Amino acid sequence: MSILAILFLVLGLGFVAWFAARAKAAGFQPENGIRPHSRPGHHGWYVALWAIVPALIFLAVWANIAPGLTMAAAIESPAGAGLPSPGMERSAILSEVRGLADGRIQGGFYPKAQEMLPAYKAARMRYGIAGASLALILALAGGTYAFTRLRPDFRARTRVERVVMIGLLVASLIAILTTLGIVASLLVETMRFFSKVSPVEFLFGTSWSPQTAMRADQVGSSGAFGAIPLFWGTIFIGAIIAMVVAIPLGLMSAIYLTQYAAPAVRKWLKPILEVLAGVPTVVYGYFAALTVAPAVRSFAVMAGIPGASSESALAAGLVMGIMIIPFVSSMADDSIAAVPQAMRDGSLAMGATTSETIRKVLVPAALPGVVGGVLLAVSRAIGETMIVVMAAGLAANLTANPFASVTTVTTQIVQLLTGDQEFDSPKTLAAFALGLVLFIVTLLLNIVALRVVKKYREAYE
């Protein structure tokens, strides 16, 4: 019997249990003038949960151990006697047995597999029936146990409430555990990388050339993993050029929208501005690579600036800045709107003009919120990938010339992982180290930003 069928059976049992318990509880009469503690629906849920949850937990565990038990039984059987000792061939035979049994493959390569097939199928049947019966028994037992506990004064509502709480807790734990899992996998691969390349060279080296020789006699690919040019490129594009664009434009548009725009104008402009945040970054990437980068290059050539490249930090940074505007603007908008109206009135009543009020009262009061927004925007910008992959280039130059090509951490991660080198080469592993650095930096930025914003919020409440 398939797991799915058992699942439906268990759920069906739960459904029946719900109705039965509800019907029983509906018959409860007030005792000594005290109404039954919980309503019939709570009793219904209590019994249904007892019927379903233990059986489901058992099924989840069983689904994971049953295949192993089945295979073990098949190997123990007389048909499994002549198996080769553990190794590649043995695994191949066993996997063929599984494939044949599931009907995934027709006719096999190993005669031994055909030989073991009946024993495997028999074992699978046995364990299938055992699992199904156990699950059903658990469901019945759970349901019955719960059903017998129902009394007018039984606190079914409290119990159900606790189960709901646990369910919600599990849901939130999944997100947290996934994050921890990602961090752990990053950490492990990074450790492997650092066993091949020293952390000091990685963090402080100024030469980046991740090609490693595949043969000893190959030339020009010794491999250098100094990531400083990458860090610099990332900061140059994401934290400097993009912010020079995004901070003033975002702040000014927020000020216009909150202080000057008529409600009708604001109603139209704000959503349009927010559409910018919804444009897929790959589209920004085209725009940067096909429109902005050539324009920047021709300007540089015209102005006689040396080192002009068709892939420039400036092009990527400009477009990234445009992309970030909605973030800065919406955070600034929120913080300016959060400054109490009384503050604005106080300033206007002193005879200050609107722009004096904005400059001297609103912006300083909103500054922590704006700073928080900017930090979040920076963290988003340095993690941004598509724009820089398409427009910033691959050359790991350590230069402050915005017209030259630089590369970023994210661009290099893409390059390193899309290569054709084996997975445990330093070249591939370097991607994980870069990813870890990026993760740590953005995490810190987010923590600082959220703290700043939180502290500021408290000031007015």
Added chain:
Amino acid sequence: MNDQTMSAPLLHPSAPSPASDGGTLKMTARNVNVFYGAKQAIRDVSIDVTQENVTAFIGPSGCGKSTFLRTLNRMNDTVSSARVEGRITLDGEDIYAPDMDVVQLRARVGMVFQKPNPFPKSIYENVAYGPRIHGLASARADMDQIVEKSLRRAGLWDEVKDRLNDSGTALSGGQQQRLCIARAIAVDPEVILMDEPCSALDPIATAKIEELIHELRGRYAIVIVTHNMQQAARVSQRTAFFHLGTLVEYGDTSEIFTNPRETRTKDYITGRYG
């Protein structure tokens, strides 16, 4: 300390005209109507504010007393749906005239709000805010003097003189409100409007503000909105009773409280409603 430093690039002396009921006329309102969109908040209000007297506006919540107060320094301009009809003058000048500079007007008619609203700046900077905007002091020493004098007049100097660089928002509620009064008088206004200045304060802080109003009386024309009738009786010489957007009765405070002409006033004062 001299009055010279706070002097008066903004002062507009003009021939004082005697009010019908004693005192020098400072502000007059004639047939004022205020609308918020289609809703009429003030109906046909005419009133005189005199230099020497503290004028109190009383009335139940929503009667329009605060709205009317805010027409006197055009703070209603900040509400885009608000519209004011009628004529309001300051020293005979129509403040709603097209060539009236709102910035100048608000420097002459200062305002203190219901909730203390110091800026999140230092105490010093709060008081210096207005003088800086209007360029009243060029040298640091002049500014120091203005700040000290304003804080002294607001009765706050002794409490804060050692911590002028602390944030204004760190003061207690009553101190914050006196800081706001100091901030308002730092630009040496002619009229001070107070919109329920004590409603967020405890009785002791309220008593201090009331004492301050007594001290400021005469130097500035003061208009105070209050929902507290005892306060109106204590601090004002003239009282206007508003109800449902109309001015029901206006006269000497002693008259209004002991011998009101209108039944509505009498009912309100004796606590029948409101």
